[in-house]
Amino acid sequence: MSAAKIVRGRQTGRAPTRGSGRGRQPFRNWSGHVHAHPHTYSSPASADELSGIVASAAAEGERLRVVGAGHSFTPVAAGNDVMVNLDALSGIVAVDESRRRVRFGAGTRLRDIPALLEPFGLALENQGDVNPQSLAGAISTSTHGTGLGFTGFAGTVTGLSLMGPDGRVRELSADAEPETFDLARVSLGVLGVITEIELRCVPAFDLIAEEKVAGFDELLDGLEERMRGADHFEFYWFPHTETVLTKTNTRVAPGMAGTGNLAEAGVRNRWATLLDKEIVENGALRLAVELGAKVPGMVPSINRIAQSVVADRMYRAPGYDVFVTPRRVRFNEMEYALPFAAGTEAIREIRETIESKGWQISFPLEVRCAAADDVPLSTATGRESMYIAVHRFIKEDFAEYFRVVEQILCRHGGRPHWGKIHTRTTADLRGLYPRFDDFCELRARLDPQTMFGNRFTDSLFGLDAR
Structure with a gap:
């Protein structure tokens, strides 16, 4: 220091x-x-x-x-x-x-x-x-x-x-x-x-949060511009619907007013936040996915109803309060980081595939982005990235859905999130990370007996399972 x-x-x-x-x-x-x-x-x-x-x-x-x-x-x-x-x-x-x-x-x-x-x-x-x-x-x-x-x-x-x-x-x-x-x-x-x-x-900073419903096609047509024009932007799309929920967050210093229409954002009441995040978001979602798991044919209707009642809102709170949403409904997840320009087309392909396969998908697709960095095994190393995540309720089988979506994301040069479900092999990863072999060589020097590992990490870094 x-x-x-x-x-x-x-x-x-x-x-x-x-x-x-x-x-x-x-x-x-x-x-x-x-x-x-x-x-x-x-x-x-x-x-x-x-x-x-x-x-x-x-x-x-x-x-x-x-x-x-x-x-x-x-x-x-x-x-x-x-x-x-x-x-x-x-x-x-x-x-x-x-x-x-x-x-x-x-x-x-x-x-x-x-x-x-x-x-x-x-x-x-x-x-x-x-x-x-x-x-x-x-x-x-x-x-x-x-x-x-x-x-x-x-x-x-x-x-x-x-x-x-x-x-x-x-x-x-x-x-x-x-x-x-x-x-x-x-x-x-x-x-x-x-x-x-x-x-x-x-x-420390506050965020002015704008949550708005937009048309699926309209958003994708201008997605890259929306992401570049915001401090933080993400959206959620419930399959079988024509709209998405967008979340745009603008950073402001504590006590500093926002500009333009953002000046109208009031400080978010903690009880109102609790009501929205815990009861409306988690409670309603649990009812929807539980019903969808029992009666899969109802999923498209449930998703359309859920999306139709979402209202636009704008509020202000400390950054950490806006970023984080409690996740009480448990699920399994797969997420890939794609080259930024490839994300929009991949999303369209996923939508077409869901409809053509006749799948009933109750959980939303989540799309985010991040700057390029220089961390060798970061999913955003060397390139701006668009992150696409798919989920399935824990009572539903995710295997086929994740397998087919993974094929789409891989065709677009996607890198799997290291903590989320994927099937990539050593050969796949070596082609995605320029310094992958450097990392493997360092591991061999620092831990020659590979004590800091398990069968899963062995499969990623080309080691025979011990």
């Missing part, structure tokens, strides 16, 4: 958990699709305790996976030997206020970060629409929000602490082991255990 004002210490945003045990421990991810039964599940209370767990696993020839919220839809965090949760390694470690850099414990949950940053007048640059994940998990799977002026989380990383098989920690940054730091910013947890993360933050 520089000689600028630095605050050190640890502030926690939630009570840490602690404990460990041997004997098969059940693990299920958020959607319930992924299951594992590690013989040891540990929640170390300190980095020293974690070091002992890692060194012991290495000595016994066991594999170790780190898990946060279990929000990945792939088995990326699942393990059959040792699983470790880092909730106790959370909170702020240090703040460099002049450079707006904040160092966090790797187990810090995204939902806790706004309160931790508030005393310093800072915020994360951008966020996605869910926030239970651990910071390390979000970084390691290339999690992102939306907005062509902003990268995913990994693009804001300025430093990492990485623990190797021997339990020792190496400090990584653009100045300290820059090549390792560069490749480790998105690592799927296979290079070691990330214990601390330093992020570039920004001054």
Whole structure:
């Protein structure tokens, strides 16, 4: 850190958990699709305790996976030997206020970060629409929000602490082991255990949110312009309907009025937000998908009714309150990052395919965008990206829908989200990431016994399953 004002210490945003045990421990991810039964599940209370767990696993020839919220839809965090949760390694470690850099414990949950940053007048640059994940998990799977002026989380990383098989920690940054730091910013947890993360933050900001219904074809005809003209833009399309729900968010400093029609945006009442997000959005969606799962033939009618009652609205709130929407209705998800210019045509193909196949799809398609970055295994490395996500309710089979949509997205040069369902192989990934082999070589140096992995990550990086 520089000689600028630095605050050190640890502030926690939630009570840490602690404990460990041997004997098969059940693990299920958020959607319930992924299951594992590690013989040891540990929640170390300190980095020293974690070091002992890692060194012991290495000595016994066991594999170790780190898990946060279990929000990945792939088995990326699942393990059959040792699983470790880092909730106790959370909170702020240090703040460099002049450079707006904040160092966090790797187990810090995204939902806790706004309160931790508030005393310093800072915020994360951008966020996605869910926030239970651990910071390390979000970084390691290339999690992102939306907005062509902003990268995913990994693009804001300025430093990492990485623990190797021997339990020792190496400090990584653009100045300290820059090549390792560069490749480790998105690592799927296979290079070691990330214990601390330093992020570039920004001054706290509000968002003026505009939610409007638009025609499907009309929106797609001008989609690229809409995305380029907004700080943050995304839309949701319920299959079998002719309209979409658009969400445009404009950044303003706290206390500063918006311009033009945005000046009319009032501060959002928290109770009104709770009503909309918890009761209207989650409650209505649950009723719709439960009914659709029982009577699939009703899905098109249900979707059209649901879309017809959506009303335009505009409001203002702190950025983190606008970005995040609680997800109480569980689903499975696949998401791909496409070259920005390829997104519109891919969306049209997906729509045509849904209708031609006669599928009954109750969950919406979600479309976002992100700036290009230079993180080697980021889904947006080297190119502006349009993200297309498809979902299915947990009580519905996703296999055929995801398989066919994945074929469309791959034809358009899509890269799969590392934490969401996909079927890409080592050969596929090598063709999508220019520095893929560099990453594999680094992994071989840092973890020659591949203890930080599982059968799923082996299949991604060309290793025989152990």
